[in-house]
Amino acid sequence: MAEDMDISQSPPRGTKRKGDDSLPLPAPRRIKALAQDVVNKIAAGEIIVAPVHALKELIENAVDAGSTALEVMVKDGGLKLLQITDNGHGIDKEDMPILCERFTTSKLKAFEDLTSIGTYGFRGEALASISHIAHLKVTTRTKGSSCAWEAHYADGKLASPKPGQSAEPKPKAGRQGTQITVEDLFYNVPSRRRAFRSSSEEYAKILELVGKYAVHCVGVSFSCKKAGDNSGSSVSVPASASIKDRIRQLHGSGVASELVSLKTEDDRWGFKCNGWISNANYSAKRTGMLLFINHRSVESAVIKKSVEQTYSTFLPKGGHPFFYLSLEIEPARVDVNVHPTKREVHFLNEDEIVAMICDEIRTSLSKVDTSRSFMTQSLLSNSKVPFATPMKQAAPITATSITGDVSDFSSSKAPKTISRMPNENNLVRTDASARKITSMLQPQRSVDEPANEDEEMEYEFTEKEPMACRLTSVKDLRAEVRDAMHNELTDILSTHTFVGIVDEQKRIVAIQGGVKLFLVDYGMLCNEYFYQVGLTDFANYGAIRFNPPLPLEDLLRVAVEQERKNAGDEADEIDWDEVVESVKDVLIGKAALLQEYFSMEITEQGELCSIPLLMKGYTPSMAKLPQFLLRLGPHVNWNDEKGCFQTLLREVASFYVPECLPLPPSASLDGSGKGKERLVEEDPEIAARRAKVREAVEHVIFPACKARLVATKGLLKGVMEIANLKGLYRVFERC
Template sequence: MADDMDVSPPSPRGTKRKGDDSISLPAPRRIKALAQDVVNKIAAGEIIVAPVHALKELIENAVDAGSTALEILVKDGGLKLLQITDNGHGIDKEDLPILCERFTTSKLKAFEDLSSIGTYGFRGEALASISHIAHLKVTTRTKESSCAFEAHYADGKLVSPKPGQSAEPKPKAGRGGTQITVEDLFYNIPSRRRAFRSASEEYAKILDLVGRYAVHCVGVSFSCKKANDNTGSSVSVPASASVKDRIRQLHGSSAANELVTLEVEDDRWGFKCTGWVSNANHSAKRTSMLLFINHRSVESPVIKKSVEQTYATFLPKGGHPFFYLSLEIEPQRVDVNVHPTKKEVHFLNEDEIIAVICDAIRDGLGKVDTSRSFMTQSLLSNPKVPFATPMKQAIPATPTSGDISDLSSSKAPKTVTKKPYENNLVRTDASARKITSMLQPQRSVDEARNDDDEMDYEYTEKEPVACRLTSIKELRAEVRDAMHNELTDIISTHTFVGIVDEQKRIAAIQGGVKLFLVDYGMLCNEYFYQVGLTDFANYGSIRFNPPLPLHDLLKVAAEQERSNGSDAAEEVDWDEVVETVKDCLVSKAALLTEYFSMEVTAEGELCSIPLLMKGYTPSMAKLPQFLLRLGPYVNWDNEKACFQGLLRELASFYVPESLPLPPSTSIDDSSSKGKEKVGEEDAEVALRRSKVRRAIEFVIFPACKARLVATRGLLKGVMEVANLKGLYRVFERC
C-alpha cells in the first residue's frame, strides 16, 4: 500500500520564491521643499505648544523691555484671548514691519553671541510663531513718540484690520509701553485646539507661570485675571513686595513662615546661587520647586530629585519641601538653545554644582535644627515676658462699600467645616463634644436659690429703631476697617478650654490644632462695645426698684478714688466733683433715656441702666465708678466723641471684674483628713466666682464666637502657646 503512494520529494533548503513580475513597483518619491507656510506652522507648533508657552515668551519679552508693571488678561484659558500690557520702552515704528518675521531680534547679531547671551529672548521666533497660529495685534509707544501705533499681523506680515484698509501701523492714543493681544490661538490648527481638555486647566497653568515670574522678578508688579471678571485679580503682586512677601502671597503663609535664606557661591564651577528654602517645620504633600537659571524659569528633574533626597533626612515620611533657587552661571558655561521653548538648559559641571547646592541646603537645615528652642517661661507669673510668639498683624481686608448696621455681618467668610486629617488633629478634634457636657453640674442650694431670685425678664412691644446717625455709622465703619481676618476666624471657630486665671482674666481656647491664651477682659471690652454699636438705641434695660440716688452712688465712687488715689487726689474737692457729675447726668437725661435706656429722674435718681446681654449681669459693685467716669471721661460737646465715650465706658462696666485667686489646697500627711484648705473664701466672692465662670464659658464666649469682629487691637491680648501639629512633627523625628 505504501509502495503505491506518491510522495513528493522535499524542496531544496533555502530556495527563493520568485516574485510576481506582473506587479509593477511604485516609482520612487522625489524630495521636495515644503511650502514656506507649512514650514512656519511646523516651527510655530514646536515653540508654542499651549497658551502658557505663548505667555511665557511675551512675559520674557516684556521684562527684557525694562517693564516694571505687567497686566495680563486671559479668556477661555488663553485660547480665546491672551493679552499682556507692559510699561517698557516700547517698539519703534520703523521696526514694526519686520517685528513678526522669523529670526528678527535686537539681542543677537552673530552665532558667537549665543555663548554670552544674558536676556530672556534672543532668537526672534516668539512673535513670528504666534502670528502664524493666531490673530496678533500690537499697540506700542516709545518715550520719544508723541502717540502710540497699532499694527495687526498674520503669517509674520503686517495685515489690514479690515478689508480695504491699509496695513500700515496706525497712530492712536496710548500710554508708554507695549500691549500685545493674541486672539483665537490655534484657530488654523483644529487638531491642536481640540487637544486641550478644559479652559480652567490651561488657566491654572498660566497662573502657575505668572506666579513663578512674580516671585523672581523683584521690582516688577504682576496682575493676572480673567477677561470681563470684576471679582478681582487671581494674581496681584505689587512692585514693592519683597521675595518673601511674594512667596507668602502666592504660596501661603505656611511656606513663607518657615523659610531659610540660601546663598552659595563657587568660583571653581563659576556659579552663584541665592534663594529661599523651607526648614524642617514645613512639610507638604508634593514638592514646590521654583528654579531659575540665569533668570530664566526652567525645569530640572535632576535638581528636584537631588534636593528631595537632601530633605529626606529632615522631613517625616511622605513630606516634601518648598524651595526657590536662582542660579547665576557664567554664560559661556550654559547652552540655552537646546529646547524650542527654552524650558530646559544645559550647563557644564552640572553634577558638581548640584552637589554644592545640596550641601549648602543640608548645612542650613542643620543649623536651624541645632538652634531651635522651646520657651517655657510662664505668662502668668510675669505678663511682660511672653512664652510664645504673639500673632502678627495682617493687612486688613478692604471694607465693602455701603452701610452695614450689623457689625457681625462684616466678619470674615464663614469657614466650611471639613473633616481634618488625622496627622493634623494629633488625636484631638476641636469640634467633638466635651465629656463635661454629658455630666449633670453639681450646684449648691445657695447657688440655685440665688439664680431663681436674680432677675426676671419682661418683654415689651417696643419696635426696633433704625439708626441713621452719621456718627454711629462712622464708628461702625472704624470697627470694620480695624478687623483682623485671621483672629476673627480663630474666635469664630474656637473651642473654649477653660479659665486659667481669674485675677488676670486669662482663658484658654483652642483654634484648630493651636492653643491660645486670651485676655478675656480685653475680649469682653471689645465685644460689649460692638454690641453697643450694633444695638444702638435698641437696648433692653435693667430696672432698679426702688430707684438708686445718684448722689449716694457718686459719693461711694468718690470715696474709692480718694482712698486709692495719689497725693493729687487728696487735693481734689470730691464733693464738688460729685455735684458736677450729678448735674451733668440730670441735664443729659433725655439723651441717656432715648439712646441708652438709662433713665435718670429730675430729682437725681437712677431708675435703669442698659441691658446688653441676657444671661449675664455685670457686677453692681462697679456701678458707682461707671457713673462717676461719665463726667470727666465723656466729651459731651461732640456727638461722635460723646457716643464713643459712653459706649466705651458702658463696655468697661460690663467686663467681668477681676477676682482674687481661690484659696489653695495643700496635702498634709500628718493629718487624718489628708487635705487641708489654706484659708476660707468669702461666701459672696465664691458665689460671684461661680457666676462669672458660668457666664464666661456658656454665655460670653459663645456670643463672641457668633458675632465678634476681632480687631487688630486684640492681638495684644491673644498669645499662641502650643501648636499640636508642630509638636507632632517634633516627636515624630525623635
C-alpha cells in the first residue's frame, strides 16, 4: 500500500545548499594609500577632540617655552576663537616655515629620548593638527629679534592671510613671546562641530583646565576670559601666589582653610609626591582631584578610587574629599605615549606607589587635631596689647578677577566659597546674612536736634565725560594693591555683618564674619578704603565746593597754630610765617595738577574753591581741613610722578578718615558719698559729631567697604578675632 503512494520527501534539515555558480563574484577591492590631506585630518581628530584639548596643547607648549604669564581669550566656547598669549622665549623666524608640519619638534632627536622626556609636548603634532581643522595665526618674537613675526597656516603649511598676498611671515610690532590664535575650529569637519551642545559647556571645560594648570604651575600667572567681556577675567591668578592661595582663589576658601600638606617619597620605586589634601572637617558631594604626573595633568581612576577608599573611614557617608597631588616619577619608569591627548600615562609599580601615597594620607589625617585654644583678656584695657590672637597672615593673592591693565581692582568680587549644608555646630542664632532688627527702625529726630548737614547738602550733576587713566604710575600703584591683597580677610569683609561701634576714641568696631566675631580698627580700614577709591576713580572725582571760597593763608595759619602748640619748646626755632608762605606757594604752583587730577581748585589769589569728593553721602570733618592743607607741603613728594600721586592720595585718604572722638561721659558719684549717681552732660557739638560719625560708619562707610574693598596684608594688624562659635561648640562637645 505504501509502495503505491507517491510521497515527496523533503531534503534533510541543515543541509548546505550550493551557490549558484552562474552568478558573477564581486571583484576584490584594491588597497590604496589615503590622501595625505585625509590622513592629516584623521590624525587631527584623534588629538584635537574638543577646544579644551587644543588649549591643553597650547598651554603646555607655552609653559615649556619658559613663560611666566599666560593670557587665554575664548569666544563661543573656543569654537569661534581660542587665543593664548605668553611671554616665553618665542620662535625663531627661520623655524616658522616648518612650525606646523607633522612631527616637527625641538624636544626630541632620537626615539631613545622618549625614555627621558621631561617636557610637556614631544611629538610635534599639536600645531599641525590644529592647522588642519582651523584657521591658525602665530605671532612671535624672540629676545634677540628686533620685531615680531606674524604667519598664517593652513594644512600644516604657510598660507597667505588674503588672496594674492605672500605667505611668508610678515614683520610687525609685538612683545617678546608668542601669541597663537585659533579661529573657526572644526570649520571643515561639520559633523564634529555639530556634536558640541553649547558653548557655555565647552567654556566650563576650558576654565577647569586653566584652573588645574594655574594651581600647579607656581611662578606662572594665568588669566582666562571671554572675548569682548570687560567685566573681568573668569580666572586670574598672579605669579606670586602660592599653591594654597591658588586653590583658595579657584576652589574657594572653604577648601583652602581645611587643607593639610602631604609629602612622601621612595627611592626604591623612584618617585616623589607633594600635594595638599583636605582634612576630615571638609566634605563635598563629589571628589575634587587635581593630579599631575611629571607636571602633566592626567586622569587616573586607580588613584582616585584608592584615595576615596582611604577617606571613607574619616568622612561621613556620601562625603568626598579634595586633593591635589603632584607626582614626580623617574622618566624611564613612565610611558607617556599611550594616549593621543596624553590624558593618561602608565608607570611601573603603580600599585606600590599608590599604596604608599594612601598610607601617607591616612597618617596625615590621623595627626590632625581639631581642638582650639583660646586667650582671654579684658576688653580695651590697653591699646598696645592685642585683644586676642591675631589672624594668621597668608601669602598675597591677586584678585581673582583682575589682571593686566584692568584699572578697577576694587570692583573685583570676593572669591567664591563652596556652598554646603551647615553642620550642627554651624546652626547658631545669629546668621551673618540675616537682616538686623535695627534696619527696620527709622531714626527719629527731635525738634531741637540740629539737622544733618549731609541731608542739607545740595548735589549738582555735570556732563563731564569720564577720563580713562593711562598713566603708568597710577597703574603701578593699582597693581601694588592687587599684589598685596589678603584673600581670606577680603572674604570676611565682603560678607560681614556690622555689629556696632565699640570705641570712637580708638576707632574700633565689632563685626561678625560667619560664626566668628572680630574687632576692627575702622580708622585703618577707612584709610585703606579711601586710598583705593582714590586710585580707582583717579582724575574722575566729584568736588565739594566752598561758597564763598576759603582763604588758603588763613586755613594754613589755623593749622600752624595747632602745630605750634604741639611743638612745645621747639616752636620758637621754626619760622612759622615762612612755613605758611612756603606751603601756600607750593599749592598755588601745583594748582593745575591738583585741579586736573584731584578736583582741587585753588585760584592764583590763594583761595580754596573745592576739594575732592570721594563718597556721596559722607562728608569728611572740616575741622581736619587746615591740617590736611598744611601736610600737602612737606609730606607730598612733588618731584616724582608715582611718589607724588601715592603720597597725595594717602593724605586725601587720611583726611577722609572719621575723626577720633572722646569717650562719652559716664555717670559719676556726687560729693555726698551716699552713692547717688550724677549725670554728666556731654557737649552738644561733640554729641552731634558723635551721632554723625556713628551714622556714617555703620550706614555709609562699612557697606561701601563690604562692596568694593580689597583687604591688603597691612590691614591684618587692625583685625582681631575674639570669638569663634564653631570652636567653642567643639570645646563643649568634648566635655
